[in-house]
Amino acid sequence: MNIPQIEFPNSDSEFIKNPYPYLKELRESSSLHLDTLSDLALITRFEDVKNVQTNKFFSSADPEEIENPNRNEEEHEYFWKTENFSLLNLEGQLHSDLRGLVAKAFSNRQVQELRPFMEKRSSDLLSEVNHKEFDLLKDYAQPYSISVIGQLLGVPEEQYDNFLYWSNCIVKMYDLKVSAKDGEEAEQAARDFYEYIYNLIDEKVENPQNDMISRLSEVSENDQKLTKDQIICTVILLLNAGHEATVNTIGNSIVALNQNNISTEGLNEKYEIKNIIEELIRWDSPLQFFQRWVLEDTELGGYELKKHSKVAMLLGSANRDDGAFKDAASINFERENLNHTSFGGGVHFCLGAHLARLELEVSLLNLFKYDVKVLKEPVRTGAFGIRGFKEVLVST
Numbered sequence: 001m002n003i004p005q006i007e008f009p010n011s012d013s014e015f016i017k018n019p020y021p022y023l024k025e026l027r028e029s030s031s032l033h034l035d036t037l038s039d040l041a042l043i044t045r046f047e048d049v050k051n052v053q054t055n056k057f058f059s060s061a062d063p064e065e066i067e068n069p070n071r072n073e074e075e076h077e078y079f080w081k082t083e084n085f086s087l088l089n090l091e092g093q094l095h096s097d098l099r100g101l102v103a104k105a106f107s108n109r110q111v112q113e114l115r116p117f118m119e120k121r122s123s124d125l126l127s128e129v130n131h132k133e134f135d136l137l138k139d140y141a142q143p144y145s146i147s148v149i150g151q152l153l154g155v156p157e158e159q160y161d162n163f164l165y166w167s168n169c170i171v172k173m174y175d176l177k178v179s180a181k182d183g184e185e186a187e188q189a190a191r192d193f194y195e196y197i198y199n200l201i202d203e204k205v206e207n208p209q210n211d212m213i214s215r216l217s218e219v220s221e222n223d224q225k226l227t228k229d230q231i232i233c234t235v236i237l238l239l240n241a242g243h244e245a246t247v248n249t250i251g252n253s254i255v256a257l258n259q260n261n262i263s264t265e266g267l268n269e270k271y272e273i274k275n276i277i278e279e280l281i282r283w284d285s286p287l288q289f290f291q292r293w294v295l296e297d298t299e300l301g302g303y304e305l306k307k308h309s310k311v312a313m314l315l316g317s318a319n320r321d322d323g324a325f326k327d328a329a330s331i332n333f334e335r336e337n338l339n340h341t342s343f344g345g346g347v348h349f350c351l352g353a354h355l356a357r358l359e360l361e362v363s364l365l366n367l368f369k370y371d372v373k374v375l376k377e378p379v380r381t382g383a384f385g386i387r388g389f390k391e392v393l394v395s396t
């Protein structure tokens with residue numbers, strides 16, 4: 001049976017504004033759809049997404065490159081240099097060795113120790129804004145989130161603006177289509193980022209501190225240590241993954257509450273804060289899809305998939321699957337099933353979920369002291385994969 005073909009409207013602004021009705025149609029009409037523009041088989045249903053996350057026939061690593069991760073891409077040399085040892089692109093022994101070492105340097109205790117810093121930073125930022133009108137993203141969520149990850153890693157504050165700029169440029173490479181201009185900017189940003197972190201690691205090796213870059217330089221398991229390139233890729237991944245999705249979750253969450261006429265003030269007194277966070281991340285996932293290569297001919301959702309073809313797991317769609325979540329289109333803070341896919345699953349499950357959850361908890365608890373009102377309809381960034389807004393003007 002052939003997979004039904006569609007042209008996925010991933011750059012259509014009306015679709016991006018609210019992709020969920022269209023995704024529901026896809027989900028209900030067939031388990032898979034082949035996007036003729038990207039040649040990706042789109043997986044829309046919860047069970048199929050879960051299956052792919054834990055199935056050894058699906059790989060995050062390009063099968064052509066598994067033996068040689070040091071590929072030499074001509075056009076985007078530095079972008080690929082920063083991606084070569086990104087955990088997101090690795091599989092097998094190398095992935096589990098690297099992930100084990102990084103996890104050792106990124107324990108829950110170290111994350112919990114950041115709570116007082118987060119509380120102070122969040123309160124300070126909210127005391128500095130103009131409560132009549134401010135941009136929740138630029139004036140609050142971005143500086144909050146970048147300083148938390150910056151503090152954890154041990155990077156100097158005066159570099160935060162550069163990190164934001166570099167990371168904004170680089171993440172554009174993760175969308176389904178990348179323009180030549182975005183590609184060039186991402187390459188330059190990756191080069192600057194790479195060179196900066198390269199030198200910073202040297203400083204940390206000479207003069208270790210109580211921070212994650214120092215720990216990554218020292219950590220070992222069975223006589224194995226991280227190489228310098230592995231540390232650079234990990235630091236860049238943590239900086240990028242560590243703020244973009246969290247910032248967008250804060251923006252998406254406040255907009256979602258406003259759109260659904262749920263007052264923010266005192267919300268945590270009515271429902272468990274942990275449930276509020278999980279439900280908001282489920283309802284409007286900040287990361288909408290991740291891709292996998294198919295390693296062997298296999299079957300999924302009743303269709304055959306060919307070796308070396310590619311699939312995309314549509315996480316936001318899976319989270320709206322009525323088969324997995326009762327009345328999935330509604331926000332329900334008393335939902336029993338909180339097992340959403342927004343943090344992924346299987347061996348690539350989000351390594352920073354403990355940090356993201358704490359950051360969101362501290363941040364939302366502070367915001368819920370106010371009746372946060374969205375002042376005018378916010379405009380989406382235009383990207384499908386990384387789901388967020390350009391700005392979110394609010395009053396408190």
Ligand code: HEM
Nearest residue numbers: 087088241242245246249290342343344348350351352356
């Ligand atoms: C709300 C915020 C966040 C969301 C929704 C999120 C989501 C995800 C998802 C879906 C994956 C799996 C990707 C895949 O299956 O290929 C992932 C992986 C990852 N995330 Fe997060 N993330 C968030 C915050 C963070 C933070 C704060 C950090 C660290 C500072 C982080 C670090 C990572 C890393 C290192 C991986 C790669 C793990 C691996 O491939 O083994 N994330 N994240």
